[in-house]
Amino acid sequence: MATSLVDADTLLAIDVGTMMTRAFFFDAVASSYRFVALGEAPSTYGPPLNDASEGIRAAIDDLQSKTGRTFVNDDEMLISPALANGIGVDTVAATVSAVPPLRILAAGLLDDISVQSARNLASTIYAEIVDSISMNDRRKLSEKIDEILRQRPDLIIVAGGSENGASRSVIKLLDPIGLACYLMPERQRPTVLFAGNSGVAAEVRDALNALAIVATAPNLRPTLESEQLGPAEGELRSLFRKIHSARNPGLGELDAWTSGRLLPGATGFGRMIRFISKNDHRKAVLGVDVGASSTVIAAAHKGDLRQRIYSRLGVGQGLEGMLRQASLARIAGWLPFAASESTVRDYILDKLAHPHTIPMTAEDAAMELALAREVIRGAMLDMRTHIPATFPELRGGLLPAVEPLIVSGSVLAGAPNPGLAMLAILDALEPAGVTVVLADVNNLLPSLGAAAEINGILPVQVLESGVLKSLGTVIAPIGNARTGTLILRIRAALPSGEERKIDVKQGMLTTIPLEVGQRAELHLQPLLRYDVGLGGPGRGGTLKVVGGQMGVVIDARGRPLDLPDDRAKRLSTVQKWYAVMTSK
Amino acid sequence: MVTPITHILPYTTVQRRRLLPREGRVVVRQGQAVRATDVIATAVLKPSHTMLDVAAGLGVTRSAAAGFIERYEGDKLETGDVVARKTGLFNRVVRSPVAGRIVLMTDGYVLIEEKQQPFELQAGIPGEVAELMHEFGAVIETTGALIQGIWGNGMIDFGVLTVLAENPGDELQAGQVDVSLRGAVLMAGTCRSPEAFQRAADQRLRGLILGSMPSELIPAARRLPFPLILTDGFGTVPMNQAAFRLLSTSQKRDIALNAEPHNPETGVRPEILIPLPPSDAETAIEVGRLETGQRVQVMRAPHKGAWGVVESILPGRTLFPNGLRLPAAQVRLEAGESIRVPTANLEIINSS
Numbered sequence: 005m006a007t008s009l010v011d012a013d014t015l016l017a018i019d020v021g022t023m024m025t026r027a028f029f030f031d032a033v034a035s036s037y038r039f040v041a042l043g044e045a046p047s048t049y050g051p052p053l054n055d056a057s058e059g060i061r062a063a064i065d066d067l068q069s070k071t072g073r074t075f076v077n078d079d080e081m082l083i084s085p086a087l088a089n090g091i092g093v094d095t096v097a098a099t100v101s102a103v104p105p106l107r108i109l110a111a112g113l114l115d116d117i118s119v120q121s122a123r124n125l126a127s128t129i130y131a132e133i134v135d136s137i138s139m140n141d142r143r144k145l146s147e148k149i150d151e152i153l154r155q156r157p158d159l160i161i162v163a164g165g166s167e168n169g170a171s172r173s174v175i176k177l178l179d180p181i182g183l184a185c186y187l188m189p190e191r192q193r194p195t196v197l198f199a200g201n202s203g204v205a206a207e208v209r210d211a212l213n214a215l216a217i218v219a220t221a222p223n224l225r226p227t228l229e230s231e232q233l234g235p236a237e238g239e240l241r242s243l244f245r246k247i248h249s250a251r252n253p254g255l256g257e258l259d260a261w262t263s264g265r266l267l268p269g270a271t272g273f274g275r276m277i278r279f280i281s282k283n284d285h286r287k288a289v290l291g292v293d294v295g296a297s298s299t300v301i302a303a304a305h306k307g308d309l310r311q312r313i314y315s316r317l318g319v320g321q322g323l324e325g326m327l328r329q330a331s332l333a334r335i336a337g338w339l340p341f342a343a344s345e346s347t348v349r350d351y352i353l354d355k356l357a358h359p360h361t362i363p364m365t366a367e368d369a370a371m372e373l374a375l376a377r378e379v380i381r382g383a384m385l386d387m388r389t390h391i392p393a394t395f396p397e398l399r400g401g402l403l404p405a406v407e408p409l410i411v412s413g414s415v416l417a418g419a420p421n422p423g424l425a426m427l428a429i430l431d432a433l434e435p436a437g438v439t440v441v442l443a444d445v446n447n448l449l450p451s452l453g454a455a456a457e458i459n460g461i462l463p464v465q466v467l468e469s470g471v472l473k474s475l476g477t478v479i480a481p482i483g484n485a486r487t488g489t490l491i492l493r494i495r496a497a498l499p500s501g502e503e504r505k506i507d508v509k510q511g512m513l514t515t516i517p518l519e520v521g522q523r524a525e526l527h528l529q530p531l532l533r534y535d536v537g538l539g540g541p542g543r544g545g546t547l548k549v550v551g552g553q554m555g556v557v558i559d560a561r562g563r564p565l566d567l568p569d570d571r572a573k574r575l576s577t578v579q580k581w582y583a584v585m586t587s588k
Numbered sequence: 589m590v591t592p593i594t595h596i597l598p599y600t601t602v603q604r605r606r607l608l609p610r611e612g613r614v615v616v617r618q619g620q621a622v623r624a625t626d627v628i629a630t631a632v633l634k635p636s637h638t639m640l641d642v643a644a645g646l647g648v649t650r651s652a653a654a655g656f657i658e659r660y661e662g663d664k665l666e667t668g669d670v671v672a673r674k675t676g677l678f679n680r681v682v683r684s685p686v687a688g689r690i691v692l693m694t695d696g697y698v699l700i701e702e703k704q705q706p707f708e709l710q711a712g713i714p715g716e717v718a719e720l721m722h723e724f725g726a727v728i729e730t731t732g733a734l735i736q737g738i739w740g741n742g743m744i745d746f747g748v749l750t751v752l753a754e755n756p757g758d759e760l761q762a763g764q765v766d767v768s769l770r771g772a773v774l775m776a777g778t779c780r781s782p783e784a785f786q787r788a789a790d791q792r793l794r795g796l797i798l799g800s801m802p803s804e805l806i807p808a809a810r811r812l813p814f815p816l817i818l819t820d821g822f823g824t825v826p827m828n829q830a831a832f833r834l835l836s837t838s839q840k841r842d843i844a845l846n847a848e849p850h851n852p853e854t855g856v857r858p859e860i861l862i863p864l865p866p867s868d869a870e871t872a873i874e875v876g877r878l879e880t881g882q883r884v885q886v887m888r889a890p891h892k893g894a895w896g897v898v899e900s901i902l903p904g905r906t907l908f909p910n911g912l913r914l915p916a917a918q919v920r921l922e923a924g925e926s927i928r929v930p931t932a933n934l935e936i937i938n939s940s
Contacts, residue, residue: 046932050853051854051855052875053875058590059590144639146636146637146639149699150635150637153635183699186692187635187692192610192611346802346803346804349803350803350822353803354821356850356852357850361888361932361933362914362930362932364889364890364908364910364930365889366910367889368889420911
């Protein structure tokens with residue numbers, strides 16, 4: 005897309021993460037917006053400072069030293085808009101992912117309809133559901149009150165009643181909420197977001213106004229059959245922003261810099277995945293952001309975004325959830341060396357005590373990637389239930405047909421060895437058919453998503469400039485042959501003029517070297533009705549590919565990935581895969 | 589650059605804010621001397637309410653029910669106390685099924701908050717109440733030796749220190765724990781034996797300090813009736829020299845253990861305090877900033893656990909053999925070797 009910039013504004017984007025705070029600077033270069041530089045500093049959102057300000061200013065300082073530009077004055081106040089001499093910045097965008105999840109109570113008429121919609125809405129921000137209340141909840145009124153008092157939610161989402169539908173039962177839902185609020189000290193009362201039958205919104209306000217801050221949003225379930233989260237998401241984000249800005253002075257200041265547009269990082273990430281999905285309607289787009297304290301999965305097809313935020317599931321502080329949920333033996337099973345469950349547990353506990361640390365040895369790096377695999381697999385297990393049938397797929401039960409597959413978060417996108425990062429992605433997500441794996445190495449996507457609100461052209465042009473680094477093209481043939489059976493013939497016309505033939509057998513993992521940016525033509529001829537995503541089982545064709553850090557990866561290990569149960573065999577299998585992916 | 593800091597100080601002033609997880613009642617006064625186990629505030633964490641339907645109980649309409657209620661909001665009740673009464677041809681009464689307090693009367697209903705055993709917040713460290721935090725707790729201030737750990741089993745207690753380890757890696761054996769140690773706080777390098785834990789519980793120890801233990805002992809450690817603090821980590825890591833020196837020279841001193849688990853969201857860490865008479869000790873700083881000359885510990889392999897001194901903070905980013913470019917420092921290890929370490933993998937050790 006060629007768009008000329010008549011009046012280009014500079015943009016500073018701040019992202020407050022759990023571990024790092026980043027300051028990105030964007031400016032117009034040769035009539036097009038470009039990502040210019042990144043400044044970083046450890047986040048100070050949490051203890052001992054409990055104020056994001058210092059991390060934000062240190063990241064800006066780092067950015068100033070890298071760009072030679074000045075963004076803040078001697079009093080460390082942001083200079084915005086920019087002065088005529090170029091000092092300062094025209095616009096500011098900001099995202100945050102460092103915050104603890106909001107504690108949310110989901111209330112609705114029916115568990116699997118309106119309560120589920122309230123839960124779905126909550127999953128669009130960093131949140132944890134602490135309880136839910138519905139009409140078919142058999143607890144006594146006093147028990148519901150007690151539970152609300154015990155849980156002390158930050159926010160209560162009330163849904164229920166289709167438009168022109170139930171109203172009395174919706175009002176009845178408010179009984180335990182109102183009574184619990186009455187019994188709480190005023191300053192600890194939760195905010196209530198009503199997103200049910202709009203016909204009773206005024207009555208809900210009247211009933212709760214004296215007891216809590218009440219916000220309203222469009223009905224999540226305008227009809228029994230349809231769920232509509234989009235319009236309520238804005239109101240929820242606004243509450244998220246207000247609650248967190250009030251709790252952390254630095255975030256409050258950041259929100260003021262952005263004129264009240266501070267965004268959950270995951271929302272910015274999801275926006276960009278949705279945007280990218282509008283390019284190619286044949287496949288969906290998948291984004292996976294594995295952070296220190298949370299994991300975000302965003303899948304979009306033709307602009308239809310499905311996103312889940314898995315708070316308290318990550319590779320830093322989020323490992324606490326892993327310790328409870330994941331099998332330590334499964335984590336150990338991804339390692340290329342023998343390790344006991346207690347070695348894995350010791351590692352996780354050490355990491356929990358020092359979540360800011362960075363792996364520096366091959367063993368530690370492998371352990372981090374093993375943890376990342378289980379984090380993603382755990383999240384995907386749930387995510388798959390939220391991906392609609394309208395998303396294209398090669399075969400039921402597999403990951404939808406996606407391209408590109410975008411990974412973010414330093415454990416994958418910043419991994420020192422791209423081959424091992426790619427292997428972890430393949431193991432965790434098990435893509436099917438052909439896809440390109442891109443890495444958001446600078447964690448830019450959340451900020452670009454936030455920037456889109458104030459400058460619609462900037463994210464488009466920055467993306468086009470190639471800020472996402474290609475790890476490579478993946479070809480994963482799908483079929484049902486025995487290990488060792490010939491399933492796919494590939495003839496590769498490489499840029500050197502060389503033609504290479506590869507016979508792919510079931511169970512094989514191999515790569516075709518192709519440097520970043522180099523182009524090649526692959527002729528694929530699947531056998532035994534194998535499906536490579538070129539139009540159906542047995543259908544082949546010519547594929548034009550662009551090289552990435554790992555070139556082209558042929559993953560014929562089968563779906564679902566089946567690892568040997570025997571420890572020794574499993575170890576030797578994993579070691580072989582490691583050897584393939586590090587032999588470049 | 590803000591860097592995590594661990595205190596291992598022979599003499600310092602410590603201030604600790606001790607807060608209830610929710611509002612309650614503060615039961616100490618400013619200036620009061622407290623022991624580590626003294627209760628400073630209480631709160632009902634798991635409230636329980638009973639809703640009495642007076643209208644249904646008396647067989648009257650909701651609007652009429654209020655006229656028969658003989659109690660007021662705020663009234664205390666014992667089990668069986670009459671709440672409402674209707675006299676006439678057939679007398680009817682509604683009695684409270686629980687002991688508690690009336691918190692709300694509305695529309696023919698009476699809501700009773702049941703009497704509960706409240707959660708009791710302990711002082712955590714011995715000292716003086718320096719400041720009261722209205723409805724939530726207090727700041728306790730004290731002077732003494734402070735050692736911060738990395739894991740605790742959640743208990744608080746105090747006693748007299750008995751040092752069982754001659755070296756930082758010495759392992760605690762079940763046979764070492766006998767009746768002569770009843771009421772003591774023990775220190776050893778490591779422990780791999782659940783039997784040793786059982787003996788310690790049987791002998792009613794008041795606390796246990798270890799450099800490390802294997803993580804599979806966590807469930808047993810959590811069941812101990814006394815505090816257990818790890819100073820260095822999981823596995824069989826010996827206790828760090830500074831903590832070992834400080835503890836092994838404090839034999840038979842009073843010692844307090846607050847084994848609250850490390851919480852990255854609040855910054856709370858397990859702590860060991862050896863109270864000493866007040867003097868002009870400096871307050872332990874809570875925000876560490878990495879500087880040349882500081883003592884640090886390397887938190888990641890290779891060199892995990894090694895101590896050293898920062899020789900210089902390297903400018904920009906340093907390329908490491910694994911391909912990562914990271915902010916780094918040059919550190920002279922105690923063993924003499926000078927190495928480059930990512931600053932993210934360093935913790936400042938505030939010790940003397």
